[in-house]
Amino acid sequence: MKVREESSRIIKPSYDEDSPPPTTNYIPLGVFDKVTYNTHIAVIYAYRPPTPPYTTLELGLQKALSVYREWAGRLGQDDNGDPVILLNDEGVRFVEASVDSTLNQAMPLKPSESLLSLHPRLKGVLELVQVQLTRFTCGALVVGFTAHHLVADGHSTSNFLVAWGQACQGLEITPLPLHDRAIFSPRNPPHFEFDHTGVEFMNKKVDKLYPLVTNFMDQEREIVVHKVHFTLQFLANIKAKASSMNGSNKPYSTFESLLAHLWRVITKARALSGLETTQVRISVNGRSRLNLPNEYFGNLVLWAFPRAKVKDLLREPLPYAAKLIHDAVVKVDKNYFKSFIDFVSNKVEDEDLIATADMNKSVLCPNLEVDSWLNFPFCDLDFGGGCPYIFMPSYFPIEGMVFILPSFIGDGSIDAFIPLFEDNLPNFKQNCYSIE
Incomplete structure (x- = not known):
């Protein structure tokens, strides 16, 4: 082309x-x-x-x-x-x-x-x-x-x-955005209920002393971005399986269930040592946590970091991974967001910290980073002739950076874009639709 x-x-x-x-x-x-x-x-x-x-x-x-x-x-x-x-x-x-x-x-x-x-x-x-x-x-x-x-x-x-x-289309723009980024005032006195160093921030001096070292062999391995389609029936089955040990509790969400499955399948495909620790970086929208309208314009996201030993993640059934994900997301609540606001307002400059969010890495293994666009109105962009019949992220060949979004088929199914080392792809394909 x-x-x-x-x-x-x-x-x-x-x-x-x-x-x-x-x-x-x-x-x-x-x-x-x-x-x-x-x-x-x-x-x-x-x-x-x-x-x-x-x-x-x-x-x-x-x-x-x-x-x-x-x-x-x-x-x-x-x-x-x-x-x-x-x-x-x-x-x-x-x-x-x-x-x-x-x-x-x-x-x-x-x-x-x-x-x-x-x-x-x-x-x-x-x-x-x-x-x-x-x-x-x-x-x-x-x-x-x-x-x-x-x-x-x-x-x-x-x-x-x-x-x-x-x-x-000549329509009135609605709803109008909320532009005020100064609404996040720290508490007086500040309350650092959670530790944000090593989570959202890292020490700049440590980053310079110990820069990211990519395995030489990994640099030589080809990364491919594999698109996977999950039907409504598969999603219903994976949700039922992930929630099967919840008892009378509320079932896990479709996102939590699918991510638990992908975490396990990708980890298995990577053939990691059982003693390694793997974690997932999951975006958490703070608008509902802080009771702010969806119209707030800017960034309002923090992250949950479920983690597990590889041997435990693969040995335990799917509900184990789903619970790790659910519990980690729940912990990033209103109190966590307020603690973060206090921390940024009082500690970041004093302690010479920098953000851990970084898209300059080419390999995230043994970890994952997941961007979910399931609840964003991306697909509602209509210039007057109807909504798009294709919507997708561009090409981001960062091993382990996963995008999950509604399928453009429009039936509630989901597409996932999964960058992997090419030699790990056959194993991933073999297990991708297997519900254990």
């Missing part, structure tokens, strides 16, 4: 009022922004014809940017050197491209390097949002979208995308 770039330009917010807002203001990064990934994330959409013209998409994006001004700004610093989002309206990257084939000829869009040509590059980019619109000869449209994670988490980003679609 050869993608030809037709044009690339910067577009800026458009405002209804005669006098646009000042471009000298800024928003300090909030406590949860400072602990997230300092990188762009890319997603891919595909739409069947007829699709709207570029002009419609551009005008809609300009309107959405007037409501979500942060995306049209730039990352910078205030007079004290603290990180901020500059509300300077310098704009976002808007690329028009084409392919001399039908989308069906390029299908299926498997997780491979070819996906990287469907969105702008992710590194060395000043713009906080980038859009690439790629037309195929059949009239199909692929939208490649990148967004900087320091500005917003997946929930906020998907809300912005829905707003873009509303603006393209």
